[in-house]
Structure formats: C-alpha cells, structure tokens
Amino acid sequence: MGSLEGRVAVVTGAGRGLGREHALLLAAEGAKVVVNDPGVGGDGQGTDAGPAHDVVAEITAAGGQAVADTGYANDFTAAKALIDRAVDTFGDLHVLVNNAGITHDATLVKMTEAAWDSVISVHLKGHFATLHHAAAHWRKRAKEAGAPVSASVVNTSSGSGLRGSPGQLNYAAAKAGIAAMTVVAARELERYGVRVNAIAPVARTRMTLETPGLAARLAAREGEFDRWDPANISPVVAWLATEECTANAQMLMVRGGRIDVYDGWTVRETHQHEGRWSLDGLRTALGGLPTAPPTLDPAA
C-alpha cells in the first residue's frame, strides 16, 4: 500500500517538469490527483491542454486515478474551480502542491512592467489563490467535523528568492514572497490541522535549460547518479504530503540527494547601544559589514 493511499492531491503546473514528476509519484503512492496545467510557454505565453491530459493518461495507464484541469492557477476564479474539482471528483482535498511557475528574466534596468507583472502574478497570486480557496475548504471541513483535518500544502520557492539571483528581480521577489507566505499560512492554518511547507528545488527542466550556462552543468553523466533529474525532488514533496509527517513552516532546498533545511532570516551579529545611535557610533559598529552578498551557485 502506498504512503498516500486515500489522499486527494492538487498539483499546479503538473503538465511538465517538476510538477509532472510530483503528480506521477503522488499517484504511484496512492493519491488521487488533479493535474493542473494550462500548458503555457516558459514565459507564460500561449496555452496547450496536451501536457495536463498526457500526465493524466500516464497516471491512469499505470493504474492510478487522476483528472486534468487546464485553468490558470493565478486566476482567482479558476483557482476556486480547481479546488472544487478535487472535492467534486474525489470527495475531499488533503494535499495542495503549489508548483506552477514561469520566468521572464531581465536586469533591473531592462525589466519591463509586463515582465514584472506576469512573474509576480503567476508565482505570488498563483500560490495565494489556490491556498485561499483550499484554506476555506479546510476551515469548513474542520468546523463541520469539530476536529482538525489532516492536510498538507507544499509551496515552491527558489534559491533565487532565498539568496538573490541577478537578472531575476521579479522572480526572486516572488519566490522570497512565497517563503514568507509559507510561514504565515502555516501559522494561520495550524488550528485547522493544515501544515504548510516549501521546497526550493534545483533540477533539469525547461526552466533551467533556458538559463544561459546552466544546461551543460545539469546534464546527466554516463554511469553517475543523475543528480539533476527532476524526479529526485518529488519524494520530498510526497513525504511532506503524508499524514505521518509533522513538519510545518519549513523551507527545504532540494538538489539531487541533498536537502538543506533553511532557518529563515537568521541574525548573524547584534550591536546594542543604550539609546539612539549616532552616525559616529554606527560607523564604528557597522563599518566592517560585508560589501557583497553571499555568492549564489544553483548547481553547487
């Protein structure tokens, strides 16, 4: 028997890349899955119902249960329809994997308003909209039952947002926002029996293959563990989705077989002054602060 037998899961952006792998593994572990994906291009343009239906066909051919949903996760009405589809088709909802994503990279001086708006919307609103409607469902169920539900949300952040990747101001801001949203949602939904965690994955997908310089570094190497296979990320998502898992408000960076558990914004040093600081005092206390942020190498 699979670890997710009897669980109903929604996975956004599940037609390709990481979301597809999550959906396949959740279904293989016994979950009934709503495969959401409007099949957009890497920059969010265009639409194609094919990927979502292909993943559903793959799941059903392997003996699992799944339905497709081709709505946009960042469309508030479509997000409600997505959550309703899980409940109407499979009777309930236990797992929400917010994974849908696009990029529209540019340096700050070259970034257009459209590039900002689209990336912020797909990631931030795409997480908020599904979370909101799922949370409303779980609160209703908990109140009806007079007992907490046992549900799990897995959000998708990124090293870009946690450590700051040049050329991705819009994407990094959205992914850092998702990290903050995860903690707030975890604190608010705990009373209903809902855990909310996030992953920051690194894997070989359309998104990273389009990043200049990264494709060669993420290639599979003959005879070696394929560290950048997107399927390596999914067991972490599946484990977070199980009823036995108690982790809450956590951020896990997952690269191949490596998991880094983040500790939020940590305080590195404290400077205490009695009363208000003078500029001279600050010069002395803070004059040695670093001149550069920590380096970011996603494929390290």
Ligand SMILES: NC(=O)c1ccc[n+]([C@@H]2O[C@H](COP(=O)([O-])OP(=O)(O)OC[C@H]3O[C@@H](n4cnc5c(N)ncnc54)[C@H](O)[C@@H]3O)[C@@H](O)[C@H]2O)c1
């Ligand atoms: N691949 C990596 O190394 C990496 C690193 C950090 C974070 N991520 C995040 O992981 C998630 C999955 O990315 P991926 O690498 O698999 O990319 P991908 O491009 O292969 O897949 C993303 C999927 O999301 C879908 N999508 C886009 N906009 C959508 C919307 N509004 N509603 C529903 N679906 C939508 C696309 O159609 C696509 O199938 C994203 O949130 C991404 O930001 C990926």
